[in-house]
Amino acid sequence: MDDGLLFEKKDDLSVVLCGRAGQGIQSVEYLLTRIFKLAGYHVFAAKEYMSRVRGGTNSTQIRVSSKPVRACVSRIDILIPLDRGAVRHVEKRITPQTIILAEQEIIGDDFDRARYKFVDVPFTRTACEIGDKIYSNVVAVGTIAGLFGIDLQTVSTHVEKFFCAKSDDVVQKNLIAVTEGFNLGLGLLDSGKIRIEIAGDADVESQILVEGVEAVALGAIAGGCDFISSYPMSPSTGVLAFLAGQAKNFGIIAEQAEDEIAAINMAIGAWYAGARAMVTTSGGGFALMTEGLSLAGMLESPIVIHLAQRPGPATGLPTRTEQADLELALYAGHGEFPRILLAPGRVEDAFYLTRKAFDLADRYQVPVFILTDQYFVDSYYNTPCFDLSDTKIEKHIVKTDADYRRYELTANGISPRGIPGFGQGLVVVDSDEHDEAGHITEDLDLRVEMVDKRLRKLELLQYEIVPPELVGPEDYKNLVVCWGSTYHIVEEAVRNLDTDDVAFLHFRQVYPLPNETVDYLLRAQTTVIVEGNATSQFAKLIKLHTGIDIEEKILKYDGLSFTVEELIEGLNDFLS
């Protein structure tokens, strides 16, 4: 390195901003990801935050690269701490290469300063000169943009758009803040202390920048969702908010219910009358929905449930992530009835699988889950535009005849679903065991026939299973098994291993378990499973259905997502 050059990065830069809730870290994330994307960079962002509205310490990671980046890393290349305590908060992730851009008077001295590379950048001082320290986050946006040499006009346009709902004064001051910050960034480049040379990629322009939660909501619209009833609960609420925001545009009824019990009973009522309904919730809220889930099982009502997992038991860690509600979703609801559990790994999976969930639910008259988690719903990156070319809505409802019987016993278990007011028939559904007409019965022979009929649908579902995706050499010796949100983290970790005999198998459908599972597992000499929970729930499910015991496990349940580095380390331990 040149004299005075403190930091140089030619690709794949990880910027972390850290500060109190209320300091506008989310705004920085929003603005920078868009600005980077416009400038032609691949970008990824993920956040971790405390369960509070003000104070605490939250951070967001933004990765910028010339190639696609879609996973969370431990490494911090540039750290911008905006508050006392911020450095301590991410201390474990600071490396000798990390450069910290900060004001010493702001970040305090509760850490060993001598260990780190600091450059004093007056974010807050500049903001105070503009009129309020509140602008320091936008000064930081400007500084980062300046360091990347992004066109100031582009940056200003986005800042203006972002604040357009506020007063002229606020807009103007933020524009000054971003410009002053931009000049600070240029000054850093001129000083020769920092050099960033990341190439853009022409593919980025036509791509979309989508957050996990948005992909679920857009997939719901594509699946014909016209009714959502839910009760706010982190981290699931974004789907309700997104669909409420689009309600007028798409003719969607979006209702905040008084509790999760009402939410799921509304959704089932809506399906009964011909809507395509969903609920969005998290573990505790879903626990309240379990009786309703069982009702869907008995009524043979379709329903789509977005279950965004967070750590439990009980209130747990409300704003953090975990994959520990697989068994809850699998076994929830009294009695025996079929269901489908989907678990998107990529944002595009969330779109296509949620769309598919509405068709599956309607076609087979079963509950379909979309299992995500906080890490997934709050992460975003650029990805090819969702393809609507094969989107069509097939409503699986029939016009009823006068002698219509809702629960007609059929060979495949599916009774044509009528809805009230469409045809000459009457649609009778009952949470009690019922006869073919839907009326309450205690004919125990009929009871057996009805149970068998409902469960016959499980056989049909075998033909609809979304297969697992094998990534890596077909003749692998070592196999890494994962499901749901860990897709990209495992992908990047496996790609960065020193050996080429490792493949990974990602499950986007976790139940019913794909039939290929056994074959994939038997082909491996050694297998390890990666799960964001403490008891390896998916490994247990695999053992139950295949008899194969995956003994090697890499598990995490501290409330944070895996990072690529952690998995590389874990996989290297396993391989050795």
Added chain:
Amino acid sequence: MGDIDIAWCPGCGNFPILKILKQTLAELAIEPTNLVLVSGIGQAAKIPHYLRTNVFNGLHGRALPAATAIKAANPALTVIAESGDGDMYGEGGNHFLHTIRRNPDITNVVHDNMVYGLTKGQASPTSRIGFKTPVQVAGVFLEPFNPLAVAIALNASFVARAFAGDAEQTREILKGAIKHKGYALVDIFQPCPSFNKLNTYDWFKEHTYYLEDSHDPADRNEAFKRATEEDKFPLGIFYINNNKKTFEDNVGIYEEDQQPLYERKPDFEKLHNLIETFKVAD
């Protein structure tokens, strides 16, 4: 429906209510195919099975959320949520409150016999103080739930009480409730000859009277005052508020397009345009 095995006890107050309901629906000429009876669980909640109509017999306490959604998904349907006092006011108490706030255009008929029948004789939210049961062995000491006062306090759009022993008046009240646009509560006093030996036909006759013709149902304060009378319970229409928008009107999707949801398809052109915005243009 002659061959139906009705699960009610001889002398049950549900029989006259069923008869009254059938007559009311016939007089209003509501087509069975256009009517949905929504109920929960309990003896009263079995009533939809004894009529020729569409039925959503859901979970205990959860009739109202389902009924609200059914009406919202297809406003052309006539929706009646009908169940007992334990179902609507106990297990479903929270939904009772919030459905009133939501104001869907549904009729909520509550068979109020002040006791749990199907579980064989425990206290219900409306059981009177001192009422002894195998569970409330020393007698009920909880303040009885006052559904009418609660509904009026929440500015419900139609609040009435009837008595199963008076078919003619109950029919008129029920007709008014079904024709009313907005949420309409009809609490119907009924005896339970098996498990409530206190609140019998005679007891109800002695302890009720009709609101005077001069009672102004637009007067909310007066309605509330009358709803709190408990020495003798007034019957009739206590309160009507015709100035409330219904839930279906408020959801904002039927203003330009009257089609029920099942007849609609998503606009993929619009969705395409929405997805395009995620490209983040300059």
